[in-house]
Amino acid sequence: MTGDDYINSEILDEHFRTPRNFGRITGHDVEIIETNPTCGDTIVLDMKFKGDILVDIKYITRGCSISTAAASILSENLMGKTREEIEHTTKEDVLANIGLKLGPARERCALISYDAVQKGIKNHFKRK
């Protein structure tokens, strides 16, 4: 991570202070709890599908600015996408959307919501 990026990032600040899609979905199709072993931070992520389409995604984090902002950005980007589109989203995409050069430990902060989404997709579509 280069210092200035991180210190001055407006995206990060914006999404951390007013995260989009924060909260829970009553009547979710799938709920995932994911923990970042690096620090013990946790996310609860709910998703709701209509057929193959993700019609709602919400989460609650108890995490740092990066994990919260990353979840916020990810939720915006995935909302309305198909299962296949979501499955083809890569870690690199997620990191690019945050737009910060992160070190290995903080990368994990940024990817915890992504890991939760991928696990959720797997669980939901396996079940059927």
Next chain:
Amino acid sequence: MTGDDYINSEILDEHFRTPRNFGRITGHDVEIIETNPTCGDTIVLDMKFKGDILVDIKYITRGCSISTAAASILSENLMGKTREEIEHTTKEDVLANIGLKLGPARERCALISYDAVQKGIKNHFKRK
């Protein structure tokens, strides 16, 4: 070990080529088999006591020159000694009697008969 010591040692040569007290004791009081884990070499050592006095000691080695010579020298030195005298013999005494500066691995060769003797003493006098 300094090379010249070892290469030219007459004591070593003498005791290796014509080891004293080589063989077995029929009617021994105690028999010890001891293996040198460094190389797998083995000694069988027999001892016979009259009261506290070591009246006979013999051994068979399948070992190197140093282990054979050391057993030979040790057997000569201990023959006729009392239990207490034997117990008070130290590793340093044994190494001094051989008169060579040995490295850690070859020290073990030199001490295998000593270890066998000490074990034998322990076994024999514990039993009573």
Next chain:
Amino acid sequence: MKFDEVREHFPIFKKLDAEGIVYLDSASTTQKPFEVINAVTDFYENHCSNVHRGVYRLGEEATEMFNHSRENIGKFIGAKDREIVFVRNTTEALNLLSYSLGSTLKEGDEIILSNSEHHSNIVPWQMLRERKKVRLKFVNSRHDRPISPEDLSPLISSNTKIVSLTECSNILGNINDIRPISKIAHDAGAVMIVDGAQSVPHMPVNVKDMDCDFLAFSGHKMLGPSGIGCLYGKEEALEELPPFMGGGEMIRTVTKENFSCEDIPIKFEAGTPNIEGAIGFSAAVDFLRNLGMSSVRNHEKELIAYTLKKEEESNIEDLISYGTRNIEKRAGIYAFNIGEIPKFDKEHISSENVSVKIHAIHPHDLSSLADRTYGVELRSGHHCAMPMTEDLGVSATTRASYYVYNTREDVDKLFEAIKASIRRFGF
């Protein structure tokens, strides 16, 4: 050597000073003086060979250096060389015990730990519980005072077989007085195991004085290389233990049918050991002995006293710190938070962005910011002590930790960095 000369022995400070970096994570791992680096390279360049079995010169040199290292490290804690088993780290030492000593336990036997243990003194015993159906009990002590004998006594029963506690908590910095605790354990017929990962590097430790049966510590936390640590065990205790790993060195004989074991301590050292690691570790011990462990302890006591004073003076809103404030019982470890982000609780997930609401700075953000603003290197997270983090009621903490090369200026920078982070991230 005086403390103001210490830093000159550590080549890395040339780089760190030039880049304005202040290293405050020595509880995690420490920097290495050139004495240690040179010991390692000297082995590579002049004596490299395997140990134990070589009857040629190089092999004898390496073996002598390795044996000397064992003896030297043993002396440092008042132990014989026969009582020092080389392992990778504290974690392996405790796993060795959980497997080896653990195999002698039976269903219903009890093991007592505490809530301030590092994961390496918890998880091995949880794994043993799976294998042997033993029970684990926890001393639940408050963060602001060390564990006392009175905390332990109520947990003792006729089933207590092991008491395993840290001498110094790596999150609180609390120093536990082991000797009276050991007495309680022994009176109950239990084995006393001590996690010395944070004590052996930082204060005089003598196994006879504290009267423990086993003591575990890591080289990399006391100026030595990583990949090398020690398990001390009382001679008789080690002799009774079954082996842990099998293979080369640790055997006396092997046939297809069976094997017999070498004497202690080699019985517990299967395969080629970390030879240069042991030699470097021994050089680290020489360095510390040269400084004097009482001086090391005093140096750190001064730094933590200064830290607590700075904390009070600086009067930073929402700054909360943990651990006893009794300097006599406190190591150079300072864990804190800027606002407490409560721990995650599945049963009560509130639909709010808590940290924003309570104006807290998450430790990860704090340590990134401290790094970016003032080059102050802090650790953040659970510090491998999740149970204590949970008992503190928080999701994480930020930690500064000191060693022989740290100074008052470093502490000043720490507080500058905290303030700068609050300016940047505060609400």
Next chain:
Amino acid sequence: MKFDEVREHFPIFKKLDAEGIVYLDSASTTQKPFEVINAVTDFYENHCSNVHRGVYRLGEEATEMFNHSRENIGKFIGAKDREIVFVRNTTEALNLLSYSLGSTLKEGDEIILSNSEHHSNIVPWQMLRERKKVRLKFVNSRHDRPISPEDLSPLISSNTKIVSLTECSNILGNINDIRPISKIAHDAGAVMIVDGAQSVPHMPVNVKDMDCDFLAFSGHKMLGPSGIGCLYGKEEALEELPPFMGGGEMIRTVTKENFSCEDIPIKFEAGTPNIEGAIGFSAAVDFLRNLGMSSVRNHEKELIAYTLKKEEESNIEDLISYGTRNIEKRAGIYAFNIGEIPKFDKEHISSENVSVKIHAIHPHDLSSLADRTYGVELRSGHHCAMPMTEDLGVSATTRASYYVYNTREDVDKLFEAIKASIRRFGF
């Protein structure tokens, strides 16, 4: 790099050449090129920090270097980084399997080994037998040819769960073709484990080509530091294994009640790893890749071919050597005897000084003499392969072993030293 430049990369040869020492014990441990030494000191002097958890600069650098090392070593054997578990050495890798994979076995399950295994591929399984009442079966192959699929087949049964064999014997130098053996194991539903301690350093090895499930090897036997080695495991195979040691790093969450595991490979790496060891190991792999593993293999093939030719030409009375004479299947390892001192047999202790009687030179004497006369450093004893030593019918052997820095002149010196020893000690 060409082979005649190799020696210049190893600082130790300055000393060894000056003292007239010829190092012929690389099967035990190898010398280190300055590229490896520099990688280790560079870590100490510029990047020293713990891995995985630091969110500050030094911590990120160390973590990136450590992760890169894993990836690099993985590529060297055709594996993903997720498939590489860092351990101390080959011995720990095999013990990890004997505990972890071993815990999934049940009474009556069978494990197939061979009589030419190193103790580290025997003793862990004997210890498992104690715990789980499994059965061990041995391929008993002749010293003068590699293990063939036909040797294995008759031992396979419906109870076969594990086949664990060395790819190259450290006493005979025989190279076993694993691929067809692996097929037999897999057809029987067994797991194929390969001891690569003597193959990965000396020849091209690709885990996909040989199709093994697990492969163990040591850094110190391939120009790297000691205290670091690898267990390769197929992704799916590793994922199924229960953890071995518990503690820091390998967990995802810990409560007083329980713990959950990190993903592979960290799940198997409890506590602070040997960080500079891994980084040095990776530098060693770069060095070998740069030389080219086919060239390394060819270089050693030439040396062993030259050795066998010298042996024939020199026509030394009572010189007996072991291992296949098919150069295509023979690594740079040469075990021999001057007269065979029979193994110790408790049932038939003859009252004679056998070695004197049969004019044999004990390997310990031979290697001390080779050292003292010609500075030739040879290993003697059982080479941690007592069962094969016993099957050879001898009490010990003397072994020369070669690596990238050895030359034909070294082989010439070996034979000079043998002859000189016979002159000194012969009868």
